[in-house]
Amino acid sequence: MTVTPKVPETRPDGFPAVRPESRPELLAPGSPACRVLAEPLTALYGLPGFLLPLMHPATAAATLKRDPVFADPDADILDFARRLRDTIEMIAGAAHAGEEADHIAYAMRELHRPMRGEDTRGATYHAWTRDIWTWNWAAITAGFMRGYEVLRGWPDREFRDDAYLGLIEVGRRFGVLGMPATYGEFLAVWPAERDRVADPRNDGVRTLVGLTRARGLPAPRALRAVPLPLWALVTAPIRHFLRVAIMVGLLPEEREMIGFPERAMDRVSLRVHVAFWRLVLPRAISYRVGLAWMSARARWSTPVWRTHFSAEALAARAESA
Template identity: 70%
Template structure:
């Protein structure tokens, strides 16, 4: 990796990471983190944290179908989260298609521009915005894996981070700190300097943890709210756990997420399930099998809405 300057509050250093394909080789720490099913199952922080950026929040609320379509419901949000995780993981796990996934990540965001939640003009394809959003995703992934699985060693943790830096490098991210220790200093400074955590997009995502805010499919919208609350309790519990396990205490405070008396006990139970009930090698193979199955029999989003042909047609 190249050397970065000392941490400041003036933005991420404008440096490019050296190309390190070995960091994403099968079996490497980053490959294991990207394939880990818990990242997908508890993936809400990876979607939520970037929305603290005033530009990302505005663009998502204005352009994303789960927010613009009044008929969107919980399954649409689930599919949106799946697509986000698969796009991120696909840069490292999609084999021969990985270069196209990286291309899709770049091309999808290049035309996005407007005025952010604070009224300031922005263009998504700028170094600072691009890096800030990737740093937010990396923060969520590393926090989730470390908090639930636990890093087996410091070397594993550091190589996992560097592999995520390599993942971002493949779709144009510049300025990520050169080590995880440095990231732990730089990210909170940049997060707090830029974040607008009380925006409408964030509030609509957080509302998914409440029965009133979790939109039902059309055929269930006549269901009385108490029955809907009971029926969706496991889903909403899982969403709460993802926020508790994947966000730092400072980030939860910024978002106004308050712990309930039972949350910590529930979080300990979730950790036990992943650390004892589903060993690391087993979950890794399950994650690889999911990606292989999606590639062989499914229609991942980089082959449909974000294919080269679709992105070219949108520009035309």
């Protein structure tokens, strides 16, 4: 008798409704995913990992309403930098925070539990809806994988595929359902899912893209009296780096979707950055730098999962909701 293998439940649109099996070995020290998540370039060029999820109309609506860097008119560039750092650390911490990794995953889920409302297109949403949760993780995964590919280059296909599987394992800890089982499948499925759902020019996306322009880069309070031409001159390196980050993490069609015109100088700058990461700073060294940063933050500092997203803070927030 022939036994037909069970095919995961799928829908004409959306990701398969399956949860991957736990595979902690994919995040073991030295594994491809561990190396990708420890790379300093993941944090330095992390803007796409913040920007791509904002293309989802529900994520954009929740962020614009609840995230201080978007909801507070006094938020400045330092607030955006800290917000990006905290996001990267929460994601990388699921692999690198040791005994605290489980709390980080719990905090990530609890952070989004109360988020519901009306998205940028007027439809109702809840952040924990399977498709929204998975779509956002797929967007983050797409940005991380592309960023590493562009700046580092995959040493081989096995490394690339295991890095993707490790990111699936991180997503599983966050409660993500239905990511494609292989990176090849992801590359085939994600563009259609992205285009089906995305609201690429909502206010959240426009705010982040606006950071690459002097007028859209909010100055700290002490510098708000600085004339715009001087502010543009002083912040040129920062805005240049943000432009490169978008070039690194977004595909050409994604840059077109968000209205990010590519300049000739952008291509030159990208080549310089690629040359640095491939020729000047070897993988082994930068990987250790990333591990040292995570270790130092955990030992001598207060990462966000110990403050704003500590068990006590989450419980207090739930009581006041």
